[in-house]
Amino acid sequence: MTVVHIPGKKSRHIMLYALSTCGWCQKTKKLLDDLGVEYDYEYVDQLQGDEREKTTKEVSSWNPRCSFPTMVIDNKKCIVGYKEDEIREAIRSE
Amino acid sequence: MNEQGVAIAEIDRLHERLIKEAEVVGYHLNPDVEFTKGLIKSLIINERRYGYWACPCRLASGKKQDDLDIICPCDYRDLDLNEYGVCYCALYVSDAVRKGEQKAGSIPERRPPPAERKRETQKKGRRLTGLSLPVWRCKICGYLCAREQPPEVCPICKAKKDRFERFM
Numbered sequence: 001m002t003v004v005h006i007p008g009k010k011s012r013h014i015m016l017y018a019l020s021t022c023g024w025c026q027k028t029k030k031l032l033d034d035l036g037v038e039y040d041y042e043y044v045d046q047l048q049g050d051e052r053e054k055t056t057k058e059v060s061s062w063n064p065r066c067s068f069p070t071m072v073i074d075n076k077k078c079i080v081g082y083k084e085d086e087i088r089e090a091i092r093s094e
Numbered sequence: 095m096n097e098q099g100v101a102i103a104e105i106d107r108l109h110e111r112l113i114k115e116a117e118v119v120g121y122h123l124n125p126d127v128e129f130t131k132g133l134i135k136s137l138i139i140n141e142r143r144y145g146y147w148a149c150p151c152r153l154a155s156g157k158k159q160d161d162l163d164i165i166c167p168c169d170y171r172d173l174d175l176n177e178y179g180v181c182y183c184a185l186y187v188s189d190a191v192r193k194g195e196q197k198a199g200s201i202p203e204r205r206p207p208p209a210e211r212k213r214e215t216q217k218k219g220r221r222l223t224g225l226s227l228p229v230w231r232c233k234i235c236g237y238l239c240a241r242e243q244p245p246e247v248c249p250i251c252k253a254k255k256d257r258f259e260r261f262m
């Protein structure tokens with residue numbers, strides 16, 4: 001499995017690094033679905049070998065603990081964890 | 095194997111078992127049944143994937159020795175219950191959260207990053223000399239016992255022998 005694209009309202013560039021087994025990751029995905037915005041996500045637990053290593057390096061560069069969910073917005077802002085208000089705000093604001 | 099193909103009955107059975115086991119020793123499962131069953135399904139998926147209950151909300155390495163601290167219930171559960179009223183995944187909650195007096199939310203990760211974890215395990219605890227027996231500590235619940243070897247199963251929280259550390 002690699003990056004999955006979810007079509008929707010064009011807003012910001014949203015990349016969600018998640019685990020397929022994690023409850024907070026599911027909640028975060030659901031929030032994005034409910035907001036109807038376009039985003040990409042990747043289930044890091046379903047990656048193997050080099051692919052996994054490459055992706056965990058990417059996540060760690062934003063979030064050194066490499067915890068999930070890690071959301072990167074417009075390649076600038078990073079939100080760690082299911083922070084509903086912060087996510088809504090980041091997607092809305094300029 | 096089809097990971098999504100976890101039978102509802104299997105999830106329900108484990109849900110009931112975990113509630114019982116938790117309540118006996120004073121822990122509580124999250125009363126949000128839908129959320130909790132999602133995590134229980136993930137524990138079953140991880141059992142199939144790795145052979146043990148790797149924490150659903152953390153990236154397991156697949157090497158048991160490196161994942162020991164995040165086998166559910168993890169080494170960090172009790173600290174998080176004390177500080178935030180939930181474990182990292184919010185599978186377990188405090189009494190206040192169970193009663194609805196406190197809200198369950200997403201909390202910061204307490205598990206140290208890999209390099210720090212390595213340093214921790216290399217750090218040897220100060221040993222008291224002159225004890226007639228070594229003292230073992232259950233890393234899950236803190237139970238202490240003085241005996242040659244730790245017990246096969248923690249009599250308090252049922253953690254397995256490999257979750258004990260030498261305390262004194």
Ligand code: SF4
Nearest residue numbers: 149166168181182183
């Ligand atoms: S106790 Fe909670 S945080 Fe710890 S492994 Fe289990 S589900 Fe994850």
